[in-house]
Amino acid sequence: MAVQEPIEKAAPAPLTGSAGHRLSVEDGDWALAGDLLWNGDSDQATPRQCVIVRGKRIASVCSIEEAVDLGLPVEHYPGCTVMPGLIDAHVHMEFSEHFPLHDQPELSAAQLHQAMAERAMRMLRSGITTARDLGGRNYAALGLRDAIRKGECLGPRLLCAGQPLTVPRGHCHQWGGEAGSLEEALAVVDRQVENRVDWIKVMATGGMRTPGTNVEEAAFSVHDLKEVVGRATAKSLAVAAHAHGAQGVVHAVQAGCRTVEHCTWIAKAGQWGCVDAATVEAMARQGIAVAPTAHANWRSKPMGHRNYTRMCSALQQLRAAGIQLLASSDAGAIPGLPHDALHAGIQVLAEMARMTPVEALKAATSASAAVLGLEAECGRLMPRLSADFLVVAGNPTEDLGALGRPALVVAEGRRVEPLAPPPPWPKVARQSRARA
Numbered sequence: 081m082a083v084q085e086p087i088e089k090a091a092p093a094p095l096t097g098s099a100g101h102r103l104s105v106e107d108g109d110w111a112l113a114g115d116l117l118w119n120g121d122s123d124q125a126t127p128r129q130c131v132i133v134r135g136k137r138i139a140s141v142c143s144i145e146e147a148v149d150l151g152l153p154v155e156h157y158p159g160c161t162v163m164p165g166l167i168d169a170h171v172h173m174e175f176s177e178h179f180p181l182h183d184q185p186e187l188s189a190a191q192l193h194q195a196m197a198e199r200a201m202r203m204l205r206s207g208i209t210t211a212r213d214l215g216g217r218n219y220a221a222l223g224l225r226d227a228i229r230k231g232e233c234l235g236p237r238l239l240c241a242g243q244p245l246t247v248p249r250g251h252c253h254q255w256g257g258e259a260g261s262l263e264e265a266l267a268v269v270d271r272q273v274e275n276r277v278d279w280i281k282v283m284a285t286g287g288m289r290t291p292g293t294n295v296e297e298a299a300f301s302v303h304d305l306k307e308v309v310g311r312a313t314a315k316s317l318a319v320a321a322h323a324h325g326a327q328g329v330v331h332a333v334q335a336g337c338r339t340v341e342h343c344t345w346i347a348k349a350g351q352w353g354c355v356d357a358a359t360v361e362a363m364a365r366q367g368i369a370v371a372p373t374a375h376a377n378w379r380s381k382p383m384g385h386r387n388y389t390r391m392c393s394a395l396q397q398l399r400a401a402g403i404q405l406l407a408s409s410d411a412g413a414i415p416g417l418p419h420d421a422l423h424a425g426i427q428v429l430a431e432m433a434r435m436t437p438v439e440a441l442k443a444a445t446s447a448s449a450a451v452l453g454l455e456a457e458c459g460r461l462m463p464r465l466s467a468d469f470l471v472v473a474g475n476p477t478e479d480l481g482a483l484g485r486p487a488l489v490v491a492e493g494r495r496v497e498p499l500a501p502p503p504p505w506p507k508v509a510r511q512s513r514a515r516a
Contacts, residue, residue, distance in 0.1 A: 105132075105150045105151065105152060106134060108134070108135070109132055109133065109134050109139060109152060110132070110133050110152070110153075110155075111130045111131065111132045111133070111144075111147040111152045111153070111154040111155070112130060112131055112133070112154065112155045112157075112162065112471070112488075112490075113128070113129065113130035113131070113144050113154050113155065113156050113157070113162060114156070114157045114158075114159075114160035114161045114162045114471055115127060115156075115157075115158060115159060115160060115161070116129075116160075116161040116162070116475055116477075117129035117130070117131070117141070117161065117162045117163070117461065118161055118162070118163045118164075118441070118461075118476065118477055119141060119163075119164070119460055119461040119462065120163070120164040120441075120442070120445045120446035120459055120460035120461055120462075121446055121460055123438055123477075124438070124477055125161055125163075125475055125476075125477045128143055128144050128145070129141060129142070129143060129144070129162075130142065130143070130144045130147050130154050130162075131162055131461055131467070131469060132147060132152065133467045133490070133493050134493075135467075135493055136466060136467055136492040136493040136494075137463075137464055137465065137466060137467055137493065138461060138462060138463055138464065138465050138466070138467050139463060140463055141461050141462065141463065144156070157471050157487055157488070159473055159474070160471045160472060160473050160474070160487055161471070161472055161474065161475050161476055161477075161482065162461070162469055162470070162471050163441070163445070163461070163469060163470050163472065163476060164209075164445040164446065164458070164459055164460055164461055164468060164469055164470070165207060165208070165209025165210065165236075165445070165458065165468035165469055165470055165489070165490075165491065166206075166207045166208045166209065166210075166407070166422055166423070166426075166444045166445065166470070166483070167208070167209070167210040167211065167212075167406075167407065167444055167445060167448040167449060167452070167454075167458070167459065168203070168208050168210075168211040168212070168236075168407065168408060168409050168411070168422045168444075169211075169212050169339070169371045169406040169407060169408040169448050169451070169452065170212060170214050170341055170371045170373050170406075170408035170409060170410050171203075171211045171212065171213055171214070171409060171410070171411045171412055171419060172213060172214065172215060172216060172221075172410070172411065172412030172413050173196045173199060173200065173211075173213045173216070173220075173221040173224055173238070173412060173419075174192065174196060174213075174216035174217065174218075174220050174221055174412065175216070175412035175413060176195065176199075176412070177411065177412065177414065177415060177416055177417050177418055177419065178415070179415065180289070180415055181252075181289045181290075181412075181413050181415070182252075182254055182289065182290065189220070192220050193220065193223060193224065193227075196220065196221065196224045197224065197227070197233045197235065199412075199419045200224060200228065200233065200234070200235025200236060200238075200419075201233070201234055201235060202418070202419055202420040202499065203235065203236050203419050203420050203422075204234055204235050204236055204489060204491055204496050205420070205486075205489060205496055205497060205498055205499040206420035206421075206422065206423060206486065206489075206498070206499050207422075207423065207470045207472070207483065207486045207489055207498070208236050208420070208422055209236050209237065209458065209468035209469075209489070209491045210236050210237040210238075210239075210448075210449070210452075210454065210458055210459075210468070211236045211237070211238055211239075212238075212239045212240075212241075212278075212279065212320075212452060213225070213238055213239065213240045213241060214241045214244070214279070214281050214320055214322075214341065215241050215242070215243065215244040215252060215255060215257075215281050216242075216243070216255060217243070217254065217255045217256060218256075219240075219242055219243075219275050221238065221240045221242075222240045222242065222275060222276065222277065224238065225238035225239075225240050225278075234491070234494075234496065236491070237454075237457075237458065237466075237468075237491075237492075239278040239279060239452060239454075240277055240278050240279070241272070241277055241278070241279040241280060241281035241320065242271075242272040242275050242277040242281075243255050243256045243257035243268065243271070243272060244257045244281035244282060244283050244322065245257045245259060245265055245268045245269065245280070245281065245282040245283065245308065246258055246259070246282075246283040246299065247259065247260070247283070247299045247300065248260045249292060249293070250283055250286065250290070250293055250299050251283040251285070251286050251287030251289075251290045251293050251299075251322065252283060252287060252290055253290070254290075257283075262304050262307055265300075265304060265307070265308055266307065266308065266311050269308055269311045269312055269315075270311070273315045273317070277317065278317070279317060279318055279319070279320055280308070280312040280317050280318070280319045280320070281319075281320050281321075281322065282300070282305065282308055282319060282320070282321050282322070282332075282337070283299055283322045284298060284299055284300060284305065284321040284322060284323040284328040284329075284331055284332045284337075285297060285298060285299055285322065285323050285324050285325040285327070285328030286299065286324070286325070287322065287324065288324065289413060294325075295324040295325050295344075295346050296324075296325040296326070296327065296346055296347055296350075297325060297327065297328070298325065298327040298328045298330070298331045299328065300331065301331070302331050302334045302335055305321075305331055305332065305334075305335030305337070306334075306335045306336065308335070309335050309336045309337060318337075318338035318339070318453070319335075319336075319337045319338055319339075320337065320338065320339045320340075320341055320371070321335075321337040321339070321340050321341060322341045322342060323340050323341065323342060323343060324342050324344045324346050325344075325345075325346050325347065326345045326346060326347040326354045326355075326356060327347070329343055329345060329356070329359060330356055330359050333359050333362050333363050333366070333368055334362070336366065336368075337368065338368065338369070338451070339368065339369045339370065339371055339406070339451065340363070340368060340369075340370050340371070341371050341373065341408070342371075342372060342373055342410075343370045343371075343372055343394070343398070344372075344391060344394070345394050350387075351387070351390065352383060352387035352388075352390045352391050352394070353387070353390030353391050353393055353394040355393075355394050355397055360397060360398065360401050360403070361401065363398075363401070363403050364401045364402050364403050367404075368403070369403065369404040369405070369406055369451040370398055370403055370404070370405055370406065371405075371406040371408035372391075372395060372405060372406075372408065372429065373408045373409060373410035374391075374395070374408075374425060374428050374429040374432055374433075375408075375409045375410060375411070375414060375417055375421065375424075375425040375428065376409070376417065376421040376424035376425045376428060377414060377416060377417050378425075378428050378432075379424075379428060391432065392432045392433070395429075395432050395433035396432075396433055396434050398433070399433045399434065399435060399439075404443070404447050404451060405429065405433055405435070405443050406443055406444075406447070406448050406451060407422060407425065407426050407429060407440070407443045407444035407448060408425075409421065409422050409425050420499060422444070423480075423483035423484045424484065426440050426441075426443070426444050426480055426483060427440070427480045427481065427483075429443065430480055437476060437477050437478060437479070437480050438477050440480055441476060441477065441480070445459045445460070446459040446460045447459075466492050466493075467490055467491075467492060467493040468490065468491055468492065469490050470483075470486050470488070470489055470490070471486065471487040471488040471489075472485055472486050472487065473485035473486075473487055486498035486499070
């Protein structure tokens with residue numbers, strides 16, 4: 081791992097950064113740059129810009145020259161780009177990719193926490209600094225979330241949904257969220273609130289990995305889903321709807337769910353991509369986002385060539401309608417898919433939806449943060465936001481493959497050794513001579 085040289089102390093001095101804000105350099109501030117910087121908002125990367133970090137926050141994004149003139153050594157990573165940390169909008173921390181979803185080994189609470197902590201660390205080292213966990217059996221992911229927040233272990237910032245709401249014997253009923261009536265459904269929502277979840281998850285259709293469920297049928301009526309969304313909204317929580325079947329997508333949109341997960345539009349005896357144009361228009365009008373869970377393993381087209389092609393068409397229709405697509409892997413629910421493979425999934429999503437590299441990057445950073453309610457915390461390189469960023473070899477705004485070449489990961493101002501070997505150690509730009 082590239083190691084920062086000791087920072088030379090500088091007297092506090094005012095700075096007006098390139099964003100127009102003022103600050104004073106303080107003891108412990110440090111600065112880092114690549115050849116390029118992409119801030120999460122722009123359509124292209126900018127040369128000779130650096131990030132100044134103060135504690136867990138970004139103090140400034142300014143030119144290298146401004147930082148050097150203030151007396152801050154600036155680590156420079158040649159051939160690299162500094163960019164915001166990645167966000168995976170759909171994971172399951174509780175489950176291992178080495179076993180089928182509903183055939184996981186029985187672990188003690190301590191063993192499960194350790195296994196989840198190891199997965200979280202792998203994710204962080206791959207550049208994932210935030211993730212949304214969309215369900216498990218026993219609120220274990222919430223314990224991991226809290227441990228990460230307290231600094232007891234390292235991992236991405238987590239948003240957690242707890243037990244998903246499902247119908248009796250419905251998708252993932254094994255996790256404890258079954259409800260056979262509206263009254264029971266609202267009780268499931270209330271139970272999640274009591275356990276301090278960040279999102280509510282509802283299984284609006286059956287699932288491919290739960291035997292006996294029908295992915296094409298809507299599991300809940302529009303009326304009941306609206307009641308669930310209303311109860312969640314009253315508790316300041318948004319709802320994520322798992323929906324493979326086209327009818328389930330329609331119901332989730334009519335009920336006002338914030339995000340639709342998978343959104344594969346399955347109908348007509350297993351045919352993917354049976355898109356309903358009126359529902360797409362409603363999604364765009366309501367600002368509903370889609371987490372399609374287009375992951376790295378889809379390169380092999382496990383759904384078959386025809387369904388893969390139809391799913392590509394569906395994603396392209398959503399993109400053309402202005403619907404925000406989110407980088408999302410479903411790691412933990414997919415056997416053989418590591419939790420740290422989001423970077424490859426972003427490339428798959430871009431190829432399938434015909435997104436530009438910058439669009440795909442935003443789907444994994446700033447746009448995702450906005451949908452998840454974290455725009456004031458992460459997703460961009462801006463003053464006062466969390467110091468979550470990557471240094472990657474190459475220019476990801478032109479080549480998404482750069483995401484698989486992290487040279488350094490920083491999470492809340494803390495350096496983390498990347499999974500991949502870094503490029504050569506950085507050079508350090510020091511204070512220039514005083515001007516005459």
